[in-house]
Amino acid sequence: ELMKTAYTITVDYAHNTTTGISAHDRALTCRSLADPTKTSKDFNRPGHVLPLRYAEGGSINRFGHTEASVDLCKLAGLQPVAVICELVNDRDGSMARRDDCYKFAQEHGIKLVTIADIIKYRQEHGFVENF
DSSP, X not given: OTTOOEEOOOEEESSSOSSSOSHHHHHHHHHHHTOTTOOGGGEEEEEEEOOEEOOTTGGGTSOSHXXXXXXXXXXXXXXXXXOOOOOBOTTTOOBOOHHHHHHHXXXXXXXXXXXXXXXXXXXXXXXXXXX
């Protein structure tokens, strides 16, 4: 895999869910993955949510969406846990590219930040070492 994404094993939360595929079940799984009181016994494998591992040092060491999303959480003073997903194009179902993302953000009033923006912010504000 070109980007060397650190994939793990798919999971579903084992309590108060049905098949694991519904938006409700996947959201509950994501919330439970972020809960430090949950253990591996709280999850069924295989499942429908694919956890990814964050590379130490974050986006400065690996230019990836996983690291950038966790970096944003850390910069905001939140738990270092994030949920990411790909945007798809309405026209053909392909993965949205940068221009598509800018258009989507503008249409929906969403601020867009790039991985390069996060790296630059970290460097300019001293969030490089031991981050």
